[in-house]
Amino acid sequence: MRGGGGRVARVLLDSPLPQLDRLFDYAIPAELRDAAVPGVRVKAPLRTAGRVVDGFIVEVGEAEDSGRPLSELDGVVSAAEVLPARLYALARRVADRAAGSAVDILRLAIPKRQVRVEKQWLSAERATPPRVAEDLLAAAVEFLDAYPGLRERLAEGARVALEAPPCLQAGRPAWTALMASAATSVLASGRSAVIAVPDHRDLDLLHSALRALAPEDAVVRHDASQTGPDRYRGFLRTLEDAPCIVIGNRSAVYAPVSRLGLIGMWDDGDPLFEEPLAPYVHARDAALVRQGIDGADTSEPPALLLSGHTRTTDVERLVAVGWVEEVRASRRYAPNVILSAVTESERPGARIPSSAFRAARDALAEGPVLVQVSRPGYAPTLVCADCRAPARCRHCAGPLHAPARGAVPVCRWCGRSATAWACAACASPRVRLASSGSERTADELGRAFPGVRVIVADGSHPVQRVEDAPALVVATRGAEPLAAGDGYRAVLLLDGDRMLQAPDLRIGEACLRWWSNAAALAAPGAPVHLVGVDGAVARALASWTQPAYARSELQERAPLHMPPVARVARLEGDVAAVDRALATLREDVPGLPEHAVLGPVPIDRQGWPGARALVRFDYARGAAVTASLRASVVAEAVGARSARRGSAKGRAPRNILAVRVDVVDPEL
Numbered sequence: 001m002r003g004g005g006g007r008v009a010r011v012l013l014d015s016p017l018p019q020l021d022r023l024f025d026y027a028i029p030a031e032l033r034d035a036a037v038p039g040v041r042v043k044a045p046l047r048t049a050g051r052v053v054d055g056f057i058v059e060v061g062e063a064e065d066s067g068r069p070l071s072e073l074d075g076v077v078s079a080a081e082v083l084p085a086r087l088y089a090l091a092r093r094v095a096d097r098a099a100g101s102a103v104d105i106l107r108l109a110i111p112k113r114q115v116r117v118e119k120q121w122l123s124a125e126r127a128t129p130p131r132v133a134e135d136l137l138a139a140a141v142e143f144l145d146a147y148p149g150l151r152e153r154l155a156e157g158a159r160v161a162l163e164a165p166p167c168l169q170a171g172r173p174a175w176t177a178l179m180a181s182a183a184t185s186v187l188a189s190g191r192s193a194v195i196a197v198p199d200h201r202d203l204d205l206l207h208s209a210l211r212a213l214a215p216e217d218a219v220v221r222h223d224a225s226q227t228g229p230d231r232y233r234g235f236l237r238t239l240e241d242a243p244c245i246v247i248g249n250r251s252a253v254y255a256p257v258s259r260l261g262l263i264g265m266w267d268d269g270d271p272l273f274e275e276p277l278a279p280y281v282h283a284r285d286a287a288l289v290r291q292g293i294d295g296a297d298t299s300e301p302p303a304l305l306l307s308g309h310t311r312t313t314d315v316e317r318l319v320a321v322g323w324v325e326e327v328r329a330s331r332r333y334a335p336n337v338i339l340s341a342v343t344e345s346e347r348p349g350a351r352i353p354s355s356a357f358r359a360a361r362d363a364l365a366e367g368p369v370l371v372q373v374s375r376p377g378y379a380p381t382l383v384c385a386d387c388r389a390p391a392r393c394r395h396c397a398g399p400l401h402a403p404a405r406g407a408v409p410v411c412r413w414c415g416r417s418a419t420a421w422a423c424a425a426c427a428s429p430r431v432r433l434a435s436s437g438s439e440r441t442a443d444e445l446g447r448a449f450p451g452v453r454v455i456v457a458d459g460s461h462p463v464q465r466v467e468d469a470p471a472l473v474v475a476t477r478g479a480e481p482l483a484a485g486d487g488y489r490a491v492l493l494l495d496g497d498r499m500l501q502a503p504d505l506r507i508g509e510a511c512l513r514w515w516s517n518a519a520a521l522a523a524p525g526a527p528v529h530l531v532g533v534d535g536a537v538a539r540a541l542a543s544w545t546q547p548a549y550a551r552s553e554l555q556e557r558a559p560l561h562m563p564p565v566a567r568v569a570r571l572e573g574d575v576a577a578v579d580r581a582l583a584t585l586r587e588d589v590p591g592l593p594e595h596a597v598l599g600p601v602p603i604d605r606q607g608w609p610g611a612r613a614l615v616r617f618d619y620a621r622g623a624a625v626t627a628s629l630r631a632s633v634v635a636e637a638v639g640a641r642s643a644r645r646g647s648a649k650g651r652a653p654r655n656i657l658a659v660r661v662d663v664v665d666p667e668l
Helices: 085-097 103-107 117-124 134-144 150-153 172-186 200-211 227-238 250-255 281-298 313-320 354-363 438-448 507-519 536-543 547-558 575-588 621-648
Strands: 007-013 023-027 041-046 050-060 159-162 192-196 219-222 245-248 258-266 301-306 336-340 367-373 382-384 431-432 456-457 471-477 490-493 527-531 567-573 596-605 608-617 658-661
Touching: 007 041, 007 103, 023 050, 050 085, 050 507, 085 103, 085 250, 085 281, 085 621, 085 658, 103 250, 117 227, 117 382, 134 150, 134 172, 150 159, 150 172, 150 301, 159 313, 172 200, 172 245, 172 258, 172 301, 192 250, 200 219, 200 245, 219 227, 245 250, 250 281, 258 281, 281 301, 281 313, 313 547, 336 354, 336 536, 354 367, 354 438, 354 490, 367 438, 367 507, 431 471, 438 456, 438 471, 490 507, 507 536, 527 536, 536 547, 567 575, 567 596, 567 621, 575 596, 575 621, 596 621, 608 621, 621 658
Parallel strands: 159 301, 192 245, 192 258, 219 245, 258 301, 336 527, 367 471, 367 490, 456 471, 490 527
Antiparallel strands: 007 023, 007 050, 041 050, 382 431, 567 608, 567 658, 596 608
16 A cells, blocks of 8 residues: 555554664554554554564554555454553653663553453443542541641642551551552542552552542553463453542552542652663653643643652652651651660670660560561671681672581582582681671570560561561561561661762662661651661651651752762763764763763673763753663664664674663662
């Protein structure tokens, strides 16, 4: 068919090639005229590759009189319109902001097709608008009223940051009641809500809180641990007009609900919100983009609620520029945090000061005590007993660790047992335990508190909840179980100095988040001992002024132009490809400061020489910088394809360029 007559479908192809990240026109054959509508899955021929690929129809319009022939659609996969216009607009905007492909975003948003589930949905009746009971709505409103003006701000579609109460309520963390109340009030107004949380434990707690307020059939769970049919069934429910509450992990922010009234995120500083797949968009950034898009297209913009026990520097920057509004509770509650240090009269190097030890002993008479440690296992680190050199594997040079007391050391990298090990520096056959993990700490505390039950909670020993009875709960950061009743009678935060030594730009705010979340599990008035740490992070925890710490972090990073004060893009690829991309960037973005580019520096790319560079740019130049970098990625991909065709062996040179924007912890 030639352009100039008939209807055409503009299709987004499901391809990883960056040069195909655009809409392609296909002629609609007569037999598919009724089925080829926007949003459906289709099969389309890719002439250059000589094969048929999957895709989505984004638009249907009249063919342009260009005189060039158009290929016809090969077929329509199903009648389900799984790509509404609002979802494509979000994917396109998010991908452009991250210099990525829209189809990569859609892979996160649209689950794999389940034929049986889809057929059942197409033949079933659509859901009816849910009704929230008046007494439950009153309970939700009462909880929200603890934050003066919060209900009004949510109804107006404002962007709000607030601190959640660091306590338990009805056996659950109070933040679950806060997020559930906000979602329920939005649902009662006839609009949908989307709440994203870091992991499955938070998701279970939030779901439990919603069961007490909202109708069960109005809650849609979006969880990676679900089966394929369940996840696809929930996705299809979000396409319907009836409002609902979507809860899930990082990809839940893309749920294509209609009449969106609220996007909520709990604990946005958790690294689980960082998407590990291209284009690596943080869930918070996607939520901000979505709130802006939906707010521009309707007279009822959705609200954005960012909540946590701490304040990330990213959110604090938005508060400082006035983009996000801070709402405070009418009654402030702070845990009883005590900074504990080893005194001169105690044994040097003591892990638990006498004050913290006494607090744990007294608290055990009433209920459970939480002990947070930095690492799992028995002895995460081993050193030579004579020269103190790190103990390394003879096969791969990986670090050795002790899986149990008296056990043969094992390599963390290759898993080999280090039998007959000898130090490479001094030839000594003896090793020394250089650190204590969760199991070794439990062993030591079991001897210090004979007759007391000791519970280990870490990645290998998941524990969701402990009884309201005397027990020592040794947990790694983020794996702390809930304590029944009012919470833990005492909390000991160990290994703080070791946590702060991690070579990470955000390690201070990460530690503050770990400690704050653990302190929030304590019973009212229970002592929370932070052991062996002083400085700004410790003072922020003791005074419960996390936003002030975030502001100080922003002030320190501003002269260095480090995130989130500035955005950072990382370029990796062939030396010539990186140089070309940087040269193009300076042409496309005039006025880019000289100090904006760090590098390039040489790197090894699996045996091929390569280069890496960082580009720091302000938010105002973001669109221009990402457009230039994306154009360079496409140009290099097209050049590599041409080189492959011209190569005698059909092998392209290693000049593919990879770009990642908004690097959380940039390293050159």
